[in-house]
Amino acid sequence: MLELLDSCDSRRFRATKMPINPSFDTSSFMAVAGVATASPSSLIYTRPSSRSGGRIPGNARRTTAVVMAAENGGWRTMPHVLTVAGSDSGAGAGIQADIKACGALGAYCSSVITAVTAQNTVGVQGVHSVPEAFVAKQLRSVLSDMAVDVVKTGMLPSVGIIKVLCRSLQEFPVKALVVDPVMVSTSGDMLAGPSTLSGYRDELFVMADIVTPNLKEASALLGGMSLRTVSDMCSAAKSIHNLGPRNVLVKGGHLPGSSEATDVFFDGENYHVLHGSRVNTRNTHGTGCTLASCIAAELAKGSPMLQAVQRAKTFVESALDYSKDILIGNGPQGPLDHLFDLNTHAHTAGARSFDANDLFLYAVTDSGMNRKWGRCIVDAVKASIEGGATIVQLREKEAVTRDFIEAANACLEICRSNRVPLLINDRVDVALACDADGVHVGQSDMPARVARSILGPQKIIGVSCKTAAQAEQAWADGADYIGCGGVFPTTTKANNLTVGLDGLKVVCLASKLPVVAIGGISAANAGSVMEISVPRLKGVAVVSALFNRECIVTEARRLKSILMDSSSHAKLSV
Numbered sequence: 001m002l003e004l005l006d007s008c009d010s011r012r013f014r015a016t017k018m019p020i021n022p023s024f025d026t027s028s029f030m031a032v033a034g035v036a037t038a039s040p041s042s043l044i045y046t047r048p049s050s051r052s053g054g055r056i057p058g059n060a061r062r063t064t065a066v067v068m069a070a071e072n073g074g075w076r077t078m079p080h081v082l083t084v085a086g087s088d089s090g091a092g093a094g095i096q097a098d099i100k101a102c103g104a105l106g107a108y109c110s111s112v113i114t115a116v117t118a119q120n121t122v123g124v125q126g127v128h129s130v131p132e133a134f135v136a137k138q139l140r141s142v143l144s145d146m147a148v149d150v151v152k153t154g155m156l157p158s159v160g161i162i163k164v165l166c167r168s169l170q171e172f173p174v175k176a177l178v179v180d181p182v183m184v185s186t187s188g189d190m191l192a193g194p195s196t197l198s199g200y201r202d203e204l205f206v207m208a209d210i211v212t213p214n215l216k217e218a219s220a221l222l223g224g225m226s227l228r229t230v231s232d233m234c235s236a237a238k239s240i241h242n243l244g245p246r247n248v249l250v251k252g253g254h255l256p257g258s259s260e261a262t263d264v265f266f267d268g269e270n271y272h273v274l275h276g277s278r279v280n281t282r283n284t285h286g287t288g289c290t291l292a293s294c295i296a297a298e299l300a301k302g303s304p305m306l307q308a309v310q311r312a313k314t315f316v317e318s319a320l321d322y323s324k325d326i327l328i329g330n331g332p333q334g335p336l337d338h339l340f341d342l343n344t345h346a347h348t349a350g351a352r353s354f355d356a357n358d359l360f361l362y363a364v365t366d367s368g369m370n371r372k373w374g375r376c377i378v379d380a381v382k383a384s385i386e387g388g389a390t391i392v393q394l395r396e397k398e399a400v401t402r403d404f405i406e407a408a409n410a411c412l413e414i415c416r417s418n419r420v421p422l423l424i425n426d427r428v429d430v431a432l433a434c435d436a437d438g439v440h441v442g443q444s445d446m447p448a449r450v451a452r453s454i455l456g457p458q459k460i461i462g463v464s465c466k467t468a469a470q471a472e473q474a475w476a477d478g479a480d481y482i483g484c485g486g487v488f489p490t491t492t493k494a495n496n497l498t499v500g501l502d503g504l505k506v507v508c509l510a511s512k513l514p515v516v517a518i519g520g521i522s523a524a525n526a527g528s529v530m531e532i533s534v535p536r537l538k539g540v541a542v543v544s545a546l547f548n549r550e551c552i553v554t555e556a557r558r559l560k561s562i563l564m565d566s567s568s569h570a571k572l573s574v
């Protein structure tokens with residue numbers, strides 16, 4: 001039964017569901033999910049009375065709210081973040097930033113509003129707190145109905161509201177709690193009274209998985225401690241960690257004299273100093289809310305904490321960068337561009353997020369070999385895909401930029417129509433120019449962290465690694481996979497160090513990212529590679545075994561069948 005609300009049309013709830021396929025039959029979806037149309041502009045929400053036709057699997061609570069109907073009558077759930085924060089009428093920060101940031105990273109974001117602010121690019125003109133009882137009511141509405149993965153907090157204007165939130169979280173536990181201890185807006189206006197400090201310190205921090213203060217907030221939480229250096233930030237992170245949260249991120253965006261955006265992450269044992277570029281833009285309003293929301297979205301998607309923080313930092317850097325030429329409002333601080341990825345067509349047809357299983361048979365082209373066999377690159381790529389290649393990398397060491405882009409555009413057409421991702425070796429500029437699916441970079445190429453900030457979160461980034469330390473760095477830099485080699489000696493890449501099957505094993509065991517093996521791999525030894533049977537090893541990358549052969553299709557088929565046989569023997573974790 002629906003609970004009546006105090007002062008509004010309480011019986012009308014809009015259902016938070018949508019078909020993902022434009023051709024999906026909305027009326028049958030609503031019937032299955034228990035939604036009846038009341039009027040053209042509103043829906044009366046009722047719970048589904050039965051799992052009609054077995055089409056609503058799993059937890060009925062989840063099916064009613066955040067589950068979306070997928071093609072073929074199936075269902076998919078979405079990572080779900082609940083933001084408990086204030087509304088920003090200018091939409092740069094607060095609830096509005098949180099919803100945009102989570103949406104951009106593929107998480108559903110529900111919202112409990114703690115305060116309504118009158119705010120713009122000049123500053124905060126007024127704050128109207130929502131009564132505690134009504135915050136409690138909103139929390140119950142969301143948490144009792146929807147399967148929330150992560151709660152993220154922003155502006156909590158009173159200690160009473162903090163207590164209400166803690167009680168709700170005790171009643172409805174979630175997987176993770178991200179606390180952004182918002183006290184002062186970017187314009188310098190106070191957003192929470194001094195009593196909230198004790199609320200954070202005594203009630204909320206002990207429940208938090210991560211707390212993300214900026215320098216001013218960290219200082220306020222620690223009784224005015226002066227924070228001027230990275231070493232001060234480490235001490236602050238430790239002191240805040242002593243207040244109860246499992247992890248602390250002290251954001252040094254405003255560190256005096258720093259030309260970088262350096263943050264300190266402390267997990268109770270280790271400090272990680274996270275470097276980022278400082279983006280020169282007026283549009284920084286909402287940076288803190290966005291960062292915390294991105295961390296929450298990544299946690300909801302299943303990322304481990306430090307990786308969530310790294311990805312969030314990368315996203316914020318890109319959003320700041322893309323905002324540089326945007327003019328909204330007349331004040332000193334405009335909003336960042338959360339939706340840059342939509343605007344830069346990263347979601348246009350063919351763009352895709354990374355699937356580690358695509359590394360299974362990885363074809364890497366070579367212009368010298370194509371010349372030798374009298375083939376153009378497009379025919380070579382086409383043949384490798386026909387034979388079963390699951391991902392293609394254009395490794396054109398000699399091509400001039402213009403020819404490289406032209407070849408990449410032609411190969412992209414083939415790859416897109418076969419749903420095979422196409423990556424570019426070394427050249428981030430070429431990848432950008434043709435909107436390829438990503439890049440592969442080595443230890444002396446552009447650092448993956450920089451490539452990620454240029455390409456954004458959706459593109460695939462692979463990094464060559466020969467050691468466990470390089471694999472760790474690739475992960476921290478936001479890469480998607482690593483290429484490990486040379487597994488065997490090769491003549492394709494000059495002066496390449498051979499790490500052997502043992503070296504491959506060490507890297508795979510240390511890596512948090514999926515791994516593709518490379519170097520001297522052919523039909524004669526591919527089986528022995530897959531049979532080392534270590535987690536994370538997802539496939540082999542080959543150059544000469546495909547492109548230095550008379551028939552690429554035949555060789556690709558042969559390799560694929562060997563890989564399939566050996567990986568089923570080795571029971572690869574997929």
Ligand SMILES: Cc1ncc(COP(=O)(O)OP(=O)(O)O)c(N)n1
Nearest residue numbers: 426440441442443464483484518541
């Ligand atoms: C899948 C894959 N793994 C490793 C490499 C090698 O990259 P790098 O070390 O940058 O060397 P070059 O290929 O640029 O010579 C790769 N290309 N692909």
Ligand SMILES: Cc1nc(C(=O)O)sc1CCOP(=O)(O)O
Nearest residue numbers: 485486490492519520542543544
């Ligand atoms: C491009 C490349 N990278 C390597 C690495 O060890 O990182 S080995 C290599 C060449 C692989 O060519 P082939 O399959 O012909 O041996």
Ligand SMILES: [Mg+2]
Nearest residue numbers: 426441442445
């Ligand atoms: Mg390279």
